[in-house]
């Protein structure tokens with residue numbers, strides 16, 4: 531029930547997938563909102579909250595990757611073509627890599643604020659991994675975090691469309707077994 535089986539995702543994998551998805555969609559929407567709609571003086575509070583949620587996402591991702599490593603994924607439907615199998619593996623790997631890289635770029639951006647942001651939602655302190663960088667380097671961190679976050683958003687859109695294709699076009703249980 532808790533672990534994955536040959537044909538089904540276990541409860542823990544499902545929880546990690548959906549809690550992670552919720553956190554990431556929140557970070558994307560809130561990240562966009564706080565940098566475009568919020569008046570300057572109120573931004574810092576929002577950057578702090580966004581970063582706190584981001585630190586906790588990183589913790590969740592470490593747990594998720596460890597769990598994935600100890601629990602092989604259920605087999606894909608037998609009728610997938612070789613290019614579809616390749617797309618599944620590359621797509622999922624891309625999601626994992628981008629989530630981690632976007633978060634690390636966010637972490638260094640948060641560290642280079644006038645007062646470095648280091649706390650997660652529960653008040654735990656995360657280390658400052660960069661400090662004393664020039665303005666141009668800070669802009670590079672910020673820019674990378676932004677661009678990669680939107681690349682991640684595009685990949686997520688493709689992921690959701692692929693899941694819906696399995697359900698409505700190919701009519702297999704790929705979506706059902708993740709729910």
Ligand code: HEM
Nearest residue numbers: 550551554555598603622625626686690693694704705708
């Ligand atoms: C921020 C949003 C999301 C992210 C980052 C994400 C990420 C991932 C990743 C990395 C996997 C691969 C799991 C593994 O093999 O270890 C996965 C599987 C899956 N996701 Fe998502 N996901 C998101 C949202 C969604 C949504 C909205 C849906 C449904 C419409 C969905 C449907 C699925 C399904 C069905 C699988 C299982 C595929 C299989 O059984 O091989 N995901 N997701």
Ligand code: HEM
Nearest residue numbers: 557558561562565577581584585632633636637640676679
């Ligand atoms: C997958 C995880 C994350 C996503 C999807 C995400 C998404 C975003 C987005 C969309 C923006 C707005 C970019 C713009 O349009 O200007 C943003 C900004 C920001 N994010 Fe994240 N973020 C994530 C993780 C993190 C983490 C882990 C931290 C810090 C620990 C962080 C810190 C920041 C900061 C400080 C800004 C403001 C940058 C600026 O000065 O403009 N983010 N994020």
